Amino acid sequence: MAVFWLDREIYNTHRYVNTVAPLSSNRAIDAAVANEITNELFKHIDVAAEAQQVLPNKAKIFSLPLSAALRKYTVTVVEQFLRTREFRRLWVTANAQAHVALIDALEGRPSPLVGPDGSVDIDLSNMVAEARQILAEQGLHIFDRIKPALLQRRLVIAKPRSLAQIRRGVKLLRALAIALPILALCLVGLALALSGDRARTLFWAGVSLTAAGALGIAAIVVGRTYYLHEVVGPQVPHDAAVAFYDTVLASLRFDYRLACWIGLGVSGVAVLAGSSAAAVRFRRNALAVAGRIADEAVGESATAQWVAENKSILRTITVITGLLLLLTTSHPTERLLVELGIGVLVVLAAIEILARPAKRGTVKR
Numbered sequence: 001m002a003v004f005w006l007d008r009e010i011y012n013t014h015r016y017v018n019t020v021a022p023l024s025s026n027r028a029i030d031a032a033v034a035n036e037i038t039n040e041l042f043k044h045i046d047v048a049a050e051a052q053q054v055l056p057n058k059a060k061i062f063s064l065p066l067s068a069a070l071r072k073y074t075v076t077v078v079e080q081f082l083r084t085r086e087f088r089r090l091w092v093t094a095n096a097q098a099h100v101a102l103i104d105a106l107e108g109r110p111s112p113l114v115g116p117d118g119s120v121d122i123d124l125s126n127m128v129a130e131a132r133q134i135l136a137e138q139g140l141h142i143f144d145r146i147k148p149a150l151l152q153r154r155l156v157i158a159k160p161r162s163l164a165q166i167r168r169g170v171k172l173l174r175a176l177a178i179a180l181p182i183l184a185l186c187l188v189g190l191a192l193a194l195s196g197d198r199a200r201t202l203f204w205a206g207v208s209l210t211a212a213g214a215l216g217i218a219a220i221v222v223g224r225t226y227y228l229h230e231v232v233g234p235q236v237p238h239d240a241a242v243a244f245y246d247t248v249l250a251s252l253r254f255d256y257r258l259a260c261w262i263g264l265g266v267s268g269v270a271v272l273a274g275s276s277a278a279a280v281r282f283r284r285n286a287l288a289v290a291g292r293i294a295d296e297a298v299g300e301s302a303t304a305q306w307v308a309e310n311k312s313i314l315r316t317i318t319v320i321t322g323l324l325l326l327l328t329t330s331h332p333t334e335r336l337l338v339e340l341g342i343g344v345l346v347v348l349a350a351i352e353i354l355a356r357p358a359k360r361g362t363v364k365r
Contacts, residue, residue, distance in 0.1 A: 077131070228241050
């Protein structure tokens with residue numbers, strides 16, 4: 001699943017940008033960006049020193065409070081800017097460039113978009129310049145003297161030291177992208193073909209899928225700690241780094257949850273389809289109740305000879321169709337999984353009802 005997530009989410013610029021675009025409205029990200037923009041502006045202007053030069057001698061003691069007030073006002077204006085459509089546009093552009101730099105770094109290619117120290121960053125320079133312009137429009141011209149070329153600010157996505165390790169892991173995963181899924185499907189198919197108790201084999205296949213999904217979720221949780229400490233480090237605010245990590249890996253986390261639910265469903269179906277006395281009794285009673293309801297609804301025995309003769313083929317077609325619908329949907333959700341599961345079960349139940357032997361005294365349709 002991690003392999004498909006890499007190709008679908010990380011190596012696809014359009015999907016990646018669409019994934020991180022909503023972060024422009026994330027409170028932690030906005031706070032981090034506002035702080036970075038403000039720091040960059042004040043890095044080039046010593047407001048307290050400027051105030052010392054223009055204030056009368058008796059008023060010079062107010063230079064530091066004036067600097068603090070000006071900084072607070074700047075933060076307020078910048079935060080207002082972060083809620084505008086222009087900021088969202090600049091955010092999308094900056095993340096598109098960061099994605100190109102990320103792919104170049106993962107592939108080991110030189111890139112002008114990679115940071116001077118080899119890190120992958122979100123370039124905030126255009127946002128700083130736009131914020132300076134807005135401050136000037138608000139009547140605050142103290143930052144006008146800063147040359148645009150000096151306004152360089154970046155929000156780190158990955159430090160250069162961690163990129164080498166990530167690059168090796170990505171290379172290995174992509175190399176196994178085709179082999180692993182095919183091998184897994186072949187092994188499951190072989191196990192079912194050779195098994196003397198297919199329901200039991202299917203049960204353990206479901207348990208294995210559930211375990212794999214749970215391990216994947218656990219790996220994402222552990223990976224967050226690694227990302228915070230090794231990939232971005234303490235220079236990025238904790239809440240902002242967490243928001244970025246969780247957003248980028250949201251679809252992978254969903255895929256693992258989906259695997260858990262599918263595995264549990266497969267195991268449950270295998271138990272009900274097994275040869276145990278309890279499973280046989282449950283199926284017999286359930287079919288009897290469902291059949292009686294169907295017979296009463298139509299006023300005669302609700303059976304069909306053709307369905308009985310092709311029951312195995314119809315069940316196989318139903319299951320395969322459900323899986324294809326799940327695999328081909330562009331945006332799978334847990335609700336879709338539940339709806340597909342219910343739909344497949346309803347169709348399978350209808351097949352079992354129609355395939356029952358007809359009651360005596362009735363004509364098979």
